[in-house]
Amino acid sequence: MELHIFLAVLVAALLHASWNLLVKLDLDRFLALLLISCVMVVMGAVMLSVFPWPKAESYPYIIASGLLHTGYNIFLARSYRTGDLSQVYPIARGTAPLLTFIGAWVLAGEAVTGFGALGILLLVAGIWLTARPGSRSIRLDGLTLFFALGTSGFIAAYTLVDGLGARLSGSASAYAGMLFVLDGVFMIMAALIMRGPKVFAQVLPSWKSGVTAALFSGAAYWIVIWAMSLAPIAAVAALRETSILFVMLMSAYFLKEKVTGLRLLGAVLIVIGAVALRLA
Template identity: 65%
Template sequence: MDLTVFLAVLLAAVMHASWNVLVKLKLDRFLSLCLIQTLMGVMGLGMLAVFPWPAAASLPYALASGVLHLGYNLFLARSYRTGDLSQVYPIARGAAPLLTLLATVIIVHEEVSAIGALGIGILVAGIWFVSLRGKHSLRLDPATLFFALGTSVFVAAYTVVDGLGGRVSGSPSSYAALVFVFDAIFLAGTAFWLRGPGIVRQVAPFWKSGTAGALLSAGAYWIAIWAMSEAPIASVAALRETSILIVMLLSMRYLKETVTWPRLAGAMLIVAGAVLIRMS
């Protein structure tokens, strides 16, 4: 993987982890995601005014991405409601790189080198070690585990869709903007349907943290879509999950969540996997 792409994806990982911590810290999880996604939609409109409009061929991908992101946000919000950030986040993201790898090889027929595949495997193993706590076991109620694993399916699906959409768009930046707009429309519409117009009053006091989360989330995924137009989708998807390390550190510092030796061992595996992906 090219060094510029590698470093850009690592930056995206830091930004992605940071906005997930904001979601855990601020108000209702679902409303936090809704606020962030809505503000990202506003940013997307601004981007569309600056960048060339994406090719028509990418429109179905952007629409599909909006639907998949809606499922992702609903499942993620439900997972965070009853689970610790430092455990739910690795599970929610952990299976996604392997699912993405399978999809890109079987469906897209994209080639990944042996070193790259090994790196993805080691990185995913590290993610699952990070999710361990206590007596080396996963301790989540069945419902939380279901929604966390379901989140990973949505992550893999929208990653492949957006990787392909960005490539056919002719402008990954404008494609990312279009995705932000559709995501905002679908999630805001769902929020109004589920919670009613009173949600505006509920989220208004948090517009500053919401703006910060939106900037971080938009920047992280903007970089990811661009990177997937320059490098194998599966490698970018896996490398992006180094955000697990940042979440673990932030959860230790700000959320006072427990970090055990298995999690530290997992952190080292994640770093080793990232190095192999860089070498691929």
């Protein structure tokens, strides 16, 4: 992976970690995701006014990705309703890069070097160790586990779709802009069906936090889409999950959270995996 792409994806990971840590929304997970999606509609519209529109060949990918993102939002919100962050997050985020790696290899015919594969596996192992909730055992009911694994499936699916679609679009930035618009529209439709018109009154008081979260989240995924148009999809997908390492470091520094030996080992594996991807 070229250095400028490698560094850009690390910036995306830092942005993702930052909004997750710093932005506190006084909403349930579904409403928070809805608010972010609404703001990103505006962000996407601005992007489409600046960049040339993507080629028509990429439109089916954008539509598919918008639907997959909506499924991801619904499954993630449902996972957190009965499962803790420390339980759901490592399953969803830690499993997705491995699924993406397999999908890019089997479905997209994307070749990954042995060194690159080693880096991805080290990153996945490090993510799981770093996201462990200390000494507390992870116990999930079957339905929560289903939705958590389903979330990882949606992440892997929309990652593959966006990687391939961005390459066909002629403009990764325009692709991202159109995706943000469709993602928001689909999420609004899902919210109206699931919770009715009153849902907008519930999110309105938190609009300032929603703007901050959307800008950070949108910028992070914009970078990732651009990177996937130029570098192996599986490598970018794995590298972006270094956000978990940034969350751990920020939590330890700002929130004074305890870092266990296993989490330190996970951090070391993430760093080694990232270096292996850079050298692959």
